[in-house]
Amino acid sequence: MNTVVEKWKSYRIRSKTTKKPEKTEAFEVASQWQLMWWKFKKHKMAMFSAIVLILLYLSAIFCEFLSPKVPLERFSEYKNTPPQGIHFYSKETGFSLRPFVYDMKMTVDQKTFRRTFQEDKSKPYYIYFFVKGSEYKMWGLFNSDIHLFGTKDPNAPMFLAGTDDLGRDLLSRMLYGGRISLAFGILGIVLTLVLGLLLGGLSGYLGGFTDTVIQRTIDLLICIPTIPLWMALAAAMPRNWSALEIYFGMIIIFSIIGWTGLARVVRGKILSLREEDFTMAARLAGASDMRIVTKHLLPSFASYIIVSITLSIPATILGETALSFLGIGLMPPVVSWGVLLQDAQNLETLAYHPWLLWPASLIILTVLMFNFLGDGLRDAADPYK
Amino acid sequence: MLNYIGYRVLQLIPLLIAISIIVFFIIQLPPGDFLDTYIQQLEMSGTDVDEGTILNLQKQYGLDQPFIMQYLIWMKNMLLEGDLGRSFQWNQPVSEVIGDRLMLTMVISVISLIFVWIVAIPIGIYSATHQYSILDYVFTFIGFIGLAVPGFLIALVVLYVVFVNTGVSITGLFSPEYVDAPWSMAKVLDMLPRLVLPVVVIGMSGTAGLIRVMRGMLLDELSKQYVITARAKGVEEGRLLYKYPVRMAINPLISTIGWTLPALISGEAIVSIVLNTPTTGPILLRALMFQDMYLAGSFLLIVSVLTVLGTLLSDILLAWLDPRIRFGGVAD
Numbered sequence: 001m002n003t004v005v006e007k008w009k010s011y012r013i014r015s016k017t018t019k020k021p022e023k024t025e026a027f028e029v030a031s032q033w034q035l036m037w038w039k040f041k042k043h044k045m046a047m048f049s050a051i052v053l054i055l056l057y058l059s060a061i062f063c064e065f066l067s068p069k070v071p072l073e074r075f076s077e078y079k080n081t082p083p084q085g086i087h088f089y090s091k092e093t094g095f096s097l098r099p100f101v102y103d104m105k106m107t108v109d110q111k112t113f114r115r116t117f118q119e120d121k122s123k124p125y126y127i128y129f130f131v132k133g134s135e136y137k138m139w140g141l142f143n144s145d146i147h148l149f150g151t152k153d154p155n156a157p158m159f160l161a162g163t164d165d166l167g168r169d170l171l172s173r174m175l176y177g178g179r180i181s182l183a184f185g186i187l188g189i190v191l192t193l194v195l196g197l198l199l200g201g202l203s204g205y206l207g208g209f210t211d212t213v214i215q216r217t218i219d220l221l222i223c224i225p226t227i228p229l230w231m232a233l234a235a236a237m238p239r240n241w242s243a244l245e246i247y248f249g250m251i252i253i254f255s256i257i258g259w260t261g262l263a264r265v266v267r268g269k270i271l272s273l274r275e276e277d278f279t280m281a282a283r284l285a286g287a288s289d290m291r292i293v294t295k296h297l298l299p300s301f302a303s304y305i306i307v308s309i310t311l312s313i314p315a316t317i318l319g320e321t322a323l324s325f326l327g328i329g330l331m332p333p334v335v336s337w338g339v340l341l342q343d344a345q346n347l348e349t350l351a352y353h354p355w356l357l358w359p360a361s362l363i364i365l366t367v368l369m370f371n372f373l374g375d376g377l378r379d380a381a382d383p384y385k
Numbered sequence: 386m387l388n389y390i391g392y393r394v395l396q397l398i399p400l401l402i403a404i405s406i407i408v409f410f411i412i413q414l415p416p417g418d419f420l421d422t423y424i425q426q427l428e429m430s431g432t433d434v435d436e437g438t439i440l441n442l443q444k445q446y447g448l449d450q451p452f453i454m455q456y457l458i459w460m461k462n463m464l465l466e467g468d469l470g471r472s473f474q475w476n477q478p479v480s481e482v483i484g485d486r487l488m489l490t491m492v493i494s495v496i497s498l499i500f501v502w503i504v505a506i507p508i509g510i511y512s513a514t515h516q517y518s519i520l521d522y523v524f525t526f527i528g529f530i531g532l533a534v535p536g537f538l539i540a541l542v543v544l545y546v547v548f549v550n551t552g553v554s555i556t557g558l559f560s561p562e563y564v565d566a567p568w569s570m571a572k573v574l575d576m577l578p579r580l581v582l583p584v585v586v587i588g589m590s591g592t593a594g595l596i597r598v599m600r601g602m603l604l605d606e607l608s609k610q611y612v613i614t615a616r617a618k619g620v621e622e623g624r625l626l627y628k629y630p631v632r633m634a635i636n637p638l639i640s641t642i643g644w645t646l647p648a649l650i651s652g653e654a655i656v657s658i659v660l661n662t663p664t665t666g667p668i669l670l671r672a673l674m675f676q677d678m679y680l681a682g683s684f685l686l687i688v689s690v691l692t693v694l695g696t697l698l699s700d701i702l703l704a705w706l707d708p709r710i711r712f713g714g715v716a717d
Contacts, residue, residue, distance in 0.1 A: 220403050223696065224689045227651035228669060232685050235673030236414035318535050322655055325537065326670055341538075345659070347554055350545045357545070360538045368533040 046376020067172035162355035188316035191255035196262025204270030269301035412682035470679030509599025531593030606630035642699030
């Protein structure tokens with residue numbers, strides 16, 4: 001109890017100091033969302049995660065502009081090139097503020113026929129901002145060839161994260177893959193949200209037979225191990241589907257399995273809120289069911305829904321990654337983080353071309369950040385506690 | 386107690402039927418039935434397609450009949466004759482393909498579950514009793530990583546690190562000389578050290594989750610008044626901790642077997658593909674790739690049924706531990 005009072009006091013003091021003195025007579029009310037925001041701000045890790053996630057999503061939105069190459073462009077001379085180092089200093093020219101990369105020269109081992117790359121110190125390529133490079137279509141709308149950074153010569157080798165076995169720039173592919181994978185997290189959640197809200201809401205509000213049926217369905221879906229079920233459903237998608245159809249097919253697969261968690265949260269909240277005095281008052285005042293749900297119940301648990309969503313986005317992203325990694329989800333030429341990891345499946349490739357694991361670090365970063373964000377939001381969801 | 390068990394077992398029957406319908410629906414999902422694929426395969430390999438065999442198979446699985454009849458025939462074959470259908474990819478009955486692999490999957494999953502508990506419970510207790518200590522933060526951080534990083538990525542990284550440092554590829558479960566050998570003590574002993582990696586990798590995320598649950602539950606218990614009373618009366622700290630709060634906090638761990646076990650089996654499916662262990666994962670993937678749906682469906686069915694049985698066991702265990710459930714559950 002004491003802590004509540006103290007917190008309330010601190011909020012009061014804060015709101016006093018932010019307002020101008022002549023307004024102190026006015027009645028001070030901080031809305032629920034305002035209280036949540038104050039509480040959320042205190043959670044440093046969650047704030048940090050929110051910023052990182054915004055950056056990740058911005059990079060996904062502007063991936064055409066940010067990536068130095070185009071994802072399907074092949075550099076046949078530079079297959080499986082390791083990541084190049086960025087240099088500022090060379091023996092000939094000394095220190096230069098403009099960073100540069102060295103050309104990579106291939107040598108073939110006479111015994112094993114393995115190809116290895118060495119930096120060719122005689123050929124530096126300087127990196128500039130806003131260079132003209134390969135042409136791309138921004139958001140599928142208009143053509144452009146300006147890249148945020150790159151070399152003056154569009155065909156010059158600059159592979160900051162290395163290349164794959166077809167000589168394609170991994171950094172560009174990772175940026176483009178982020179668009180597909182990150183969008184999958186958001187789009188995948190939309191249908192889950194609709195199903196979860198609808199079925200969870202019906203279950204909690206109507207009770208009785210509907211409740212039993214929906215609850216048993218949830219129990220049923222929880223018993224079937226998710227990954228084998230995903231795999232079976234994904235593999236059952238017709239082989240002649242286009243990439244877009246598969247993308248939406250996968251979203252549907254994740255949604256019809258994944259709505260259960262959210263439905264449970266919604267049902268639990270509705271069950272407890274249904275008994276609250278304000279619901280009773282609204283009902284006595286003659287409000288319709290629809291009005292009670294949308295005006296009284298929904299706002300009361302909206303914050304919990306946001307938490308639940310934040311925590312299921314990374315699960316969806318991981319699901320897409322796992323299926324694509326196994327080769328039964330998204331397929332090349334579509335580029336997603338999971339598709340990129342397909343190349344790293346085999347131990348031999350992994351041992352000689354470890355940079356192919358880089359997409360994994362982005363997946364881990366994204367999922368970790370979403371988890372931290374969800375944690376912060378969960379603490380903030382109930383600001384009165 | 387018997388009452389309770391009987392009640393729970395009865396509850397399972399509709400659940401199992403529903404699971405079998407879902408699985409059969411998935412088997413039927415790809416266009417065409419398995420005979421089409423089978424005939425196609427025979428023709429491709431240049432074998433003459435014998436009309437009689439085809440008709441026989443068609444009859445055996447009722448492929449000329451509507452969905453419901455096909456389902457009933459499938460169930461009948463399965464329950465009465467133990468015939469799970471035919472894998473055209475292996476050209477063998479499904480049950481022969483699965484056998485050993487399924488057992489290994491279960492062994493690995495159960496060992497992983499035990500591993501999860503052995504690791505998570507002490508760490509959870511430590512984290513709760515030393516809240517906000519350095520180690521608590523360390524465990525919380527590791528827990529977050531364990532939750533965020535999917536098992537197959539951990540497996541990939543471990544494979545890479547071991548291969549680069551030692552040049553040994555640690556895939557598979559047996560040394561080459563034992564792969565096809567019949568089961569023997571030597572084979573089991575050969576397998577044990579190789580089990581460590583899959584078990585640790587599969588158990589990682591479950592451990593992370595359980596540490597958080599355990600820590601949260603124990604913290605809740607520790608702040609209750611009976612703990613304060615006991616402490617005020619001078620009960621020794623260790624005795625106090627293990628006698629009441631830890632016991633209370635362990636209950637939810639057992640009730641969560643219901644979702645820990647499916648998660649472990651789920652994780653096993655994909656980790657085993659990366660580690661190439663002779664369990665159900667790789668064969669399931671291959672079956673799915675070739676749309677060998679009877680094989681894939683049988684896996685899904687068996688794994689789900691085993692999960693349901695695992696959940697039943699956990700419920701019974703919980704009822705045995707906690708009389709409130711034993712007596713409250715039936716009335717509910």
